[in-house]
Amino acid sequence: MPGRHLDEDDPLDDFEPRVISLLGREKRVHVAGQGPAVIVMTEMPGISPQVARFARWVRDAGFAVYMPSLFGRDGAVPQVDEGIAVFRRACVSAEFRAFGANASSPVTQWLRALARLARAECGGPGVGAIGMCFTGNFALAMMLEPAMLAPVLSQPTLPLDDPAGLEIAPDELAAVAERLAREDLTVLAYRFDGDRYCTAQRFAAYAQALGDRFVPRVLPDAAANPVTPPFFDKVVASPHSVVTAHLVDEAGHPTLQARDEILAFFAQRLGR
DSSP: OTTOOTTSOOOOTTSEEEEEEETTEEEEEEEEOOSSEEEEOOOTTSOOHHHHHHHHHHHHTTOEEEEEOOSSOTTOOOOHHHHHHHHHHHHHOTTOOOSOSSOOOTHHHHHHHHHHHHHHHHOSSOEEEEEEGGGTTHHHHGGGSTTEEEEEEESOOOOTTOTTOOSSOHHHHHHHHHHHHHTTOOEEEEEETTOSSSOHHHHHHHHHHHGGGEEEEEEOGGGSOSOOOHIIIIIIOSSOOTTTTTOOOSTTOHHHHHHHHHHHHHHHHHTO
């Protein structure tokens, strides 16, 4: 994708910014591409140039990308002060459950409705989704929507106060587990080994709840890109963002292999 500089704000001018109203709430959703739909949910502190790069990779692989604006300034390079302010607002927002396990963020209901809309607009067997960091678990909660077929959890971080906690209600988790088994579906999940926010305990809890339907990938810390935007360098300060801020765009690199596995997963499940 020539001409895109990751250290400059991204105008997102190759996406169509749509205001979509669902369940009585409006959100801006950046849409691009053709084919089966994939919902790309941003990490904290917003749709960075690295998140937009990943969305373009999904688009270029033959999918229609729906990238909702959930927090932050769309296209902005993640800076320290602005990023901290976005993070604090999200933590107290009624749309998110940043603290406390065993309950899903309310915004996942809107995202399930977006999956239904995307399937209706794009056709195909169903919809894929990837959540990252703050939104990392959302793709799992979205499996309560029948249109959802391909969930990816990238460094799921919530709840912030319980390293082994899962941000989903027990009855919803049971329903998702039953559906995965009944329909022979799987959940892909990624983290770095030394991630302070998405821990080994959390992946163990997913594995206990979902069994072999949960397919974890743990990358070595040495694979994380050491050159990151200021928010990740100063605030996150840990290998964390597998396919965005800490990705190394070099052939054969473990993070690029993770990206390719995700794209192949979407292609397999969505018929590309």
